[in-house]
Amino acid sequence: MPLPTLAAEQSEGLAVDMEALGALRQKAFAATNTGQFAEAEGYWTEILEVLPDNAAVLSNRGNSRVSQNKLDLAIADYNEAIRLMPEAPDPYLNRGAAWEGLQEWKKAIADYNHVLELDPQDPAAYNNRGNAEAGQEEWEKAIADYKQAADLASDFAIARANYAAALYQVGDIDESIRQMRNLIRRYPQFADMRAALTAVLWVQGNRGEAESNWFAAVGLDSRYKDLDWVANVRRWPPALVEALGRFLALES
Known part of the structure; x- marks a missing residue:
């Protein structure tokens, strides 16, 4: 409604x-x-x-x-x-995001659950619930919700990006990279995935492609140079933040 x-x-x-x-x-x-x-x-x-x-x-x-x-x-x-x-549903969805800002993960999840009771096909509620589950380090639940959000809305790029990032967190590196590459092919100016692919490829030793993606990423959004912003505002999973930190440390 x-x-x-x-x-x-x-x-x-x-x-x-x-x-x-x-x-x-x-x-x-x-x-x-x-x-x-x-x-x-x-x-x-x-x-x-x-x-x-x-x-x-x-x-x-x-x-x-x-x-x-x-x-x-x-x-x-x-x-x-x-x-x-x-x-x-909108005020519940929005309140959930505010609860996330306060790191009140359970309250956020309760609001997203209520949105899904009102509209079981709401992709934003699935994506946001995944974010709150990630806040609780419930990565498998987050992965399932991100995938559901992306499947419900094929153009919901941030949900697919969250899915790729969470896959990296649980060690599914190949599928994570595949998802990142697919997103970049579809959205060449998607700074988030170019920065993420930079981090992943750098750790794997693919420095040339990593640096190429980094040049594109920071040209689109310089905030990815700020590891604190990546960790606490964009809220990448810890493993991906660590990978980017390794790249930034050597790059500087």
Whole structure:
């Protein structure tokens, strides 16, 4: 069940100016698209002053707060959205991601399980549950969920990337590399998999191809030079982080 969008409403007999609210909504999305999350939060708050019981707006403000690492405030928004629309899956999915940010893996998994009760074919819920399971180092469960997510949505590249990374963690190196190569063939500018393949190939001694992929990866996204970001924000599995660390140590 999708969240409702802005609709013609009245509050205490006062007609709502839907055109003005629609303009604020567009500004909020535009700010989000340019990474101005505090500004987006402000726009959503303005809308909520007029429509305090709009679950979609609450959930969107929660998303803007997650992007600023205001996780407790985001969870409060999702809780209220869930109270208003308990059958809508999005606030549970979003709250699960906030719980992950707090490393509350069991709470995150519970939210993703509920999403899958509402929609058993939701690929994002499978992928996110895999992330939370990986946080608990339950790698086989994570692998199964990543694969299910990728199988449900063939263009869900990050789910397939997570699957490849988790395979490397459990020692299925050949299949991990095969998945990485397939992703790069399909998405040549996929920095995440080029950086991952760099690490794996370097450890295997294939330095020429590793360096070629690295040149492409950092040209697309320089954050992969930061091992802390890779481990704690992108959240690669430990074995893959270690492999990249070995490459970075020798490269520097």
